[in-house]
Amino acid sequence: MDRLVLLVSTGVARGLVIALFALSLVIIWRAARIVNFAQAAMAVVAVYVAFAVEAATGSYVLAVLAALVTGALLGAWVERGLMRRVSGRTPLPGMIVAIGLVMVLQSVLGILFGPKHRPMTPVFAETPLSVGGVPVLSRYDLFVLVVALVVVAGLGLLFNRSTLGLQLRASATAPEVSRLLGVRVPRMVTIGWMLSCAVAALAVLLLVPTELGLNAHSADVLFVHAFTVAVLGGLDSPVGALLGGVVVGVIVSLVTGYASAGLAPLAVLALLTVVLLVRPGGIFAPKEARTA
Amino acid sequence: MTAAPATAASTATAATLAVDGLTVGYAGAPVIDGLTLEVRPGQVVALLGANGAGKTTLLRTLSGLVPPRSGRVLLDGDDLAGTSVEDRARRGLAQVPEGRSVVTELTVEENLQLGALWRHPGRAGRRKAVARAYELFEPLARRRDSLGHQLSGGERQMLALARALVARPRVLLLDEPSLGLAPRVVAQLLGVLRDAARDAGLTVLLAEQNVTSALSVADRGVVLSLGAVVADAPAADLAADPALRHAYLGF
Numbered sequence: 001m002d003r004l005v006l007l008v009s010t011g012v013a014r015g016l017v018i019a020l021f022a023l024s025l026v027i028i029w030r031a032a033r034i035v036n037f038a039q040a041a042m043a044v045v046a047v048y049v050a051f052a053v054e055a056a057t058g059s060y061v062l063a064v065l066a067a068l069v070t071g072a073l074l075g076a077w078v079e080r081g082l083m084r085r086v087s088g089r090t091p092l093p094g095m096i097v098a099i100g101l102v103m104v105l106q107s108v109l110g111i112l113f114g115p116k117h118r119p120m121t122p123v124f125a126e127t128p129l130s131v132g133g134v135p136v137l138s139r140y141d142l143f144v145l146v147v148a149l150v151v152v153a154g155l156g157l158l159f160n161r162s163t164l165g166l167q168l169r170a171s172a173t174a175p176e177v178s179r180l181l182g183v184r185v186p187r188m189v190t191i192g193w194m195l196s197c198a199v200a201a202l203a204v205l206l207l208v209p210t211e212l213g214l215n216a217h218s219a220d221v222l223f224v225h226a227f228t229v230a231v232l233g234g235l236d237s238p239v240g241a242l243l244g245g246v247v248v249g250v251i252v253s254l255v256t257g258y259a260s261a262g263l264a265p266l267a268v269l270a271l272l273t274v275v276l277l278v279r280p281g282g283i284f285a286p287k288e289a290r291t292a
Numbered sequence: 293m294t295a296a297p298a299t300a301a302s303t304a305t306a307a308t309l310a311v312d313g314l315t316v317g318y319a320g321a322p323v324i325d326g327l328t329l330e331v332r333p334g335q336v337v338a339l340l341g342a343n344g345a346g347k348t349t350l351l352r353t354l355s356g357l358v359p360p361r362s363g364r365v366l367l368d369g370d371d372l373a374g375t376s377v378e379d380r381a382r383r384g385l386a387q388v389p390e391g392r393s394v395v396t397e398l399t400v401e402e403n404l405q406l407g408a409l410w411r412h413p414g415r416a417g418r419r420k421a422v423a424r425a426y427e428l429f430e431p432l433a434r435r436r437d438s439l440g441h442q443l444s445g446g447e448r449q450m451l452a453l454a455r456a457l458v459a460r461p462r463v464l465l466l467d468e469p470s471l472g473l474a475p476r477v478v479a480q481l482l483g484v485l486r487d488a489a490r491d492a493g494l495t496v497l498l499a500e501q502n503v504t505s506a507l508s509v510a511d512r513g514v515v516l517s518l519g520a521v522v523a524d525a526p527a528a529d530l531a532a533d534p535a536l537r538h539a540y541l542g543f
Contacts, residue, residue: 163409166398170406174395180355182381182410182459 005134007257008250013141015249016148017207021219021226022233022241023151024200029235030159031168031192034083034091035227037098039200040219041105042078046070046201047214048109051118060123064205071201075193083193084186109216117213126210144206148245151199152238158195159238168192224265225252228272306333306493307368307384307462309354314363316346316353317519322361323349325519331463331495336486338506338527339499341516347499348390350516351465354497355387356380367463382410384462388469394448394455396440400432403440407455421458428488429454446477453481457488463495470502478502482509507531 021039028036036042049070054063082101086093124143128135137145159165170178171188179185207222208214229248233240248268255267309331317323324346331337339347352358354365356377365372367385375383395403404422412418426433429450435443443451449469456464466485470478486509489496500506507513513530515523523530530537 163405163413166402166406167409170395170398173397174393176357176377177389177393177395178406179357179377180381180387180389180393181407181455182378183406184378 002134003257005136006128007253009128009136009141011250011253012246013137013144013249014210014253015246016141016144017203017210017245018222018225018229018249019242019245020144020148020151020203020206021200021222022229022245023148023155023238024196024198024203025226025230026233026235026238026241027155027199028192028196029172029230031172031195032079032189033172034087034094035230036078036193036196037095038078038101038105039197040204040223041102041109041216042074042197043071043200043204044109044214044216044219045105046074046197047204047208047218048113050201050205051120051214054120064202067201067205068198071198072194075195075197076190078197079190079193084189106216113215115215117211117215117218119213120209122209140209147202147206148242151202152242155238164191221265225249225268228268232272232275305462306495308333308366309385309463309495309497310364310366310369311350311354312364312366314350314353314365315361316349316358317361323519324353324360326363327516327520329514329521329524331497333495334489334493335512336489336496336498336510338503338510338513339497339516340501340503340506340513340530343501345516346519347516348467349519351387351389351467351497351499354465355385378410381459381461384460385465386456386459386461386463387465388449388452388456388467390467390471392445392448393452394440394443399437399439400443400451401436403451403455404432404458407458409459411459421460425454425458428457428484446473446481449473449477449481450484453485457492457494460492461494463497464489466496466498466500468499468501470500470505478505482506485509503537504531 021043024039024043025035028034028039046067050063050067053066054060057063078101082097083094086097122140124139126138126140128138128141130136157165159169167178167183168188168191170181171183171185172192175185178188203226204219204222208218211218225248226245229244230241232248233244248271251267251271252264255264311327311329314324314327315322327346327350339350341347349358353360356372356375367380367383372380372385395406398406401422404425405418408418408421408425412421426436431447432451432454435447440448440451453466453469469481469485473481482505485496485498488494498506498510507527507530510527513523513525513527514521515530
């Protein structure tokens with residue numbers, strides 16, 4: 001029983017990071033109707049910068065800011081310099097370019113920093129707190145939880161209650177009509193990318209202290225899990241991403257704990273398959289199709 | 293004609309819309325062929341012609357969605373070449389495009405807010421503009437929190453029209469607003485359009501297959517065939533003259 005509680009709480013903690021990364025995919029989907037396959041590699045670049053800032057200043061807060069700013073800048077540069085040139089009728093050219101970008105980024109990072117994992121001390125203690133003698137979440141896990149909730153709340157306010165959010169949503173679902181109404185749609189797409197990549201960078205920054213360390217491939221598995229979560233949650237729903245992330249995190253943890261680590265990806269994909277068979281739009285997607 | 297530079301803050305007075313030798317489409321098969329047209333401030337011009345005559349292409353080119361091969365589009369004498377779609381809207385050139393153009397994921401209120409946003413970045417001004425739209429289009433006020441996809445066809449078209457008018461454009465282009473709507477709804481819609489145009493002193497170019505309705509609200513009728521103007525006459529003349537109607541409109 002103790003083992004189950006531990007596995008579940010570990011799963012919840014891991015799941016929150018997955019949820020945060022999935023949120024970044026939801027942002028870019030809601031703002032630009034696209035999935036950025038280079039999200040993980042770009043986030044890792046931002047975290048390398050954050051590492052450098054923390055090494056230079058000793059400040060975790062500055063490292064977080066560095067990750068957010070670098071993520072946002074990378075998002076803007078990639079969107080304007082690369083993605084805008086290949087956006088068109090189908091998403092395929094964009095996907096191919098993104099995958100190419102991943103290869104380039106990971107190769108360059110490998111050349112610059114080598115394959116070693118660079119560890120990061122977590123800003124809060126990672127020892128699990130005990131509730132009635134049973135170890136549950138650690139202070140660090142609670143910190144990640146708070147961050148995830150703040151980001152979800154912030155995104156909800158932004159998308160649903162601000163004029164910027166209104167423009168982002170309109171630009172993604174009806175770009176031509178929005179332009180006819182004077183909305184600067186290309187700018188909205190760029191902003192969507194910037195927000196998305198900043199949140200992805202934050203997610204990876206929170207992930208690294210719980211793993212071996214940072215290297216060029218640190219976020220690869222995270223991307224696969226987060227992509228599954230985003231699709232499960234309907235790609236449009238921040239709450240879906242949050243809940244889906246926790247669910248997937250728990251599944252991965254339980255399967256790893258009771259079966260083997262190798263079966264975890266299989267379990268996740270099996271879940272994805274089952275959900276998509278029943279609800280092709282994802283669990284949180286609305287049932288009826290929206291016609292113009 | 294000298295042109296004052298149009299700014300977003302310029303008063304919303306009707307503008308002159310002119311097209312000069314416009315050619316759009318492929319080299320061997322232009323959709324618009326050397327078209328020249330002028331709509332004077334405050335005029336309501338019905339753009340008529342069969343399917344494929346080039347009405348939609350013309351309107352899309354005017355708004356900047358399609359680049360012309362040659363020729364110019366002028367707003368109050370200013371050449372719009374190189375001006376983006378959204379910047380043309382911000383200079384007062386609005387369009388209600390063909391089909392249901394309501395943003396279905398947004399509510400009626402959000403659609404109107406979106407339309408008013410560029411001219412009213414401040415919340416107070418925007419609220420006033422949207423309130424004015426509800427006065428003009430009463431049925432929308434009752435549906436203010438409904439999502440776009442929950443509206444009927446007539447309500448959606450009314451919303452599309454209200455949304456185009458909420459930022460007080462200087463020129464309004466409409467592409468087949470009556471399509472798929474019942475006659476009574478069409479009459480109501482065009483009536484509101486005519487009143488709004490008159491009150492706001494708006495320049496209107498109305499592309500329509502519903503000839504009778506269009507001519508009933510227009511000052512002038514321009515008939516398009518194979519991408520060029522073949523008739524340009526006062527609306528009353530076109531409506532009353534069977535020979536003209538038969539030759540160019542087929543009935």
